Amino acid sequence: MTRSARQAAVIGGNRIPFARANGAYAQATNLDMLTATLDGLAARFGLAGERIGEVAGGAVLKHSRDRDLTRESVLGSRLSPATPAYDVQQACGTGLETAVLVANKIALGQIESGIAAGVDTASDAPVALNDDLRRVLMRLNGARSLGERLRAIAGIRPGQVVPEIPRNAEPRTGLSMGEHAALTALEWHVGREAQDELAAASHRNLAAAYERGFFDDLVTPFLGLTRDQNLRADSTAEKLARLKPVFGGPDGTMTAGNSTPLTDGASAVLLGSDEWAAEHRLPVLAHVVDAETAAVDFVHGGDGLLTAPVHAVPRLLERNGLTLQDFDFYEIHEAFASTVLATLAAWEDPAFAKERLGLDAPLGAIDRSRLNVAGSSLATGHPFAATGGRIVATLAKLLHEKGRDTGNRGRGLISLCAAGGQGVVAILEAA
Amino acid sequence: MSLAPLYAKAAVGAVGPRASTLPDTVLRRSVDVDRTHLAAYAQVCGFRFSDALPPTYPHVLAFALQIELMAGRSFPLPLPGLVHVANTITVHRRVDAAERLQLAVHAERFVGHPKGAQVDLVAAVDVDGERVWDGRSTYLARGAHAPEPGEQSPPPPEIADGPPSAVWRVDGDTGRRYAAVSGDVNPIHLYPLSAKAFGFPRAIAHGMWTAARSLAALEGRLPDALTHTVAFGRPLLLPSTVELRTRRDGDGWGLDVRSRKGTHLTATAGDRPGA
Incomplete structure (x- = not known):
């Protein structure tokens, strides 16, 4: 294949240690974690007040209040408020897809620098209104007369107070x-x-x-955590062999030990053109x-x-x-x-x-x-x-x-x- | 950390003989930050929840000591009726939630004010002998007398009229929510009825909530080390809709919070505000 575009440089990264759900970050929101992560990146690479070409970020479990989460996070960070940002959502691929998007824009010369980011919390996950109740409330909102309003309110049932908890399941198959x-x-x-x-x-x-x-310049401690909370340095295959299967029935082979747990955390990667990196006296690790x-x-x-x-x-x-x-x-x-x-x-x-x-x-x-x-x-x-x-x-x-x-x-x-x-x-x- | 018993004690002790000069007491306490409390405070005031303490957070840690000092008979002014008129905070460096804080609170500068007498409650936070935070809260007792005349420090400069940076709806339960995280359960902040008993038409917001909320609006624009100076104006009746105005001011920021009722606070914040 022929290549006409330049290659984007990976300059470095920053993340907070990842925490087990309902662990060290139980009270932190996606916005808290993403902002801390961007600020940590800005501190590491001297980007305070710097206008970055763009920040692409995202979360898989996202509150409706977190519209344009990444832009909100940039506005609260030490980066220049003149840094544009947008959200991406592609399930667990989100964090890599944002890097690809930013890298492509750099390769095309549309931007000289960019940050690819991602964040998720299973502890502060959105709990939605019961869908039946939501429909009633939307009808109520659109009602124009007292009669219409009363009819809408009359649609409320006790069972509708049970909220919808997000499930780790595929909508089309119902399987986790x-x-x-x-x-x-x-x-x-x-x-x-x-x-x-x-x-x-x-x-x-x-x-x-x-x-x-190795992680000294890749991880910034957050809320008292300095290493990933899930890490068990003394883990062995023998110890893991004692766990009972959690997926695939009683004869299943998948356990809590060989499956990833629900986790809270955020990460960011700084990308740029080689020229931008050189101008800012920053290293280029890879392309x-x-x-x-x-x-x-x-x-x-x-x-x-x-x-x-x-x-x-x-x-x-x-x-x-x-x-x-x-x-x-x-x-x-x-x-x-x-x-x-x-x-x-x-x-x-x-x-x-x-x-x-x-x-x-x-x-x-x-x-x-x-x-x-x-x-x-x-x-x-x-x-x-x-x-x-x-x-x-x-x-x-x-x-x-x-x-x-x-x-x-x-x-x-x-x-x-x-x-x-x-x-x-x-x-x-x-x- | 409810201070209700202290308020009750102060109310009972409000009548009767009092000292005529300030006690030279220094109240000290060691505090480990409770991150759950910090998260709740950050949420009520609009700060991001992280390891760095919001500049106004040590004030709520020291507030219990302030009240303890002011509630006794050795304090020359009765606590009920004291009005928080000004506040200055200096953060000398980023304070981490994991650090053990040594708090010290004393009173000083008991002087005259055009409307009565004022006193400063001074709080300091040290970490391992290093001063990391200073706070000075000025309270006014209307109609009271002080042993010596005082000089008023000039209020922060006014912000020019113009479109606001932000418009906030301040909910009716704001006083109760801030009371829960600050321990300041003064009845004037809690319910319309309890506020009426003290002559307010409705509950009023805590000055330090408005100070914190407006400082939080400068998230990302402030250095770690800063000075935050506030002059409180008209009480902010709850609920209300208020406007925030901000202006770049030398190396820092000037801001004010207004509503149709007038200006509720004027503040500066930054490395060297006004410089």
């Missing part, structure tokens, strides 16, 4: 994400032991990364090479809810003339351990490659020692829209470190599955 993932795990024969090993590795890798100070988003028909088409990255990656590799083995790091979002393992299995399967991906040969296996080397969502937790930003900043720094230590201009692959049968994947290259 975990139940969907359990179906995929079964389809790809993903065993319990392999899932527990992957989960233990995630905790081990994250703990080691914290220990060596955004390319990205692809795929979607699958998980409702009627027989695809797994979280399997869209399986389709996105081969398209991305093809366009960039790369093979799956051409990467130094793989960041595959651990929505569930089984999701990662099913994704890898699909890429290794010759029949699937031929029949579903239209390829002569499967993508093949990856070197597992390059997978999620600084931990991933099973250990950090997964505040939906904040995960993409966490991964982009982590991978950019990993690539930068490797380049510095070995002189090797490394390459990394990001794969993020999302509810709604979508998946966002991207390639970063060390600067």
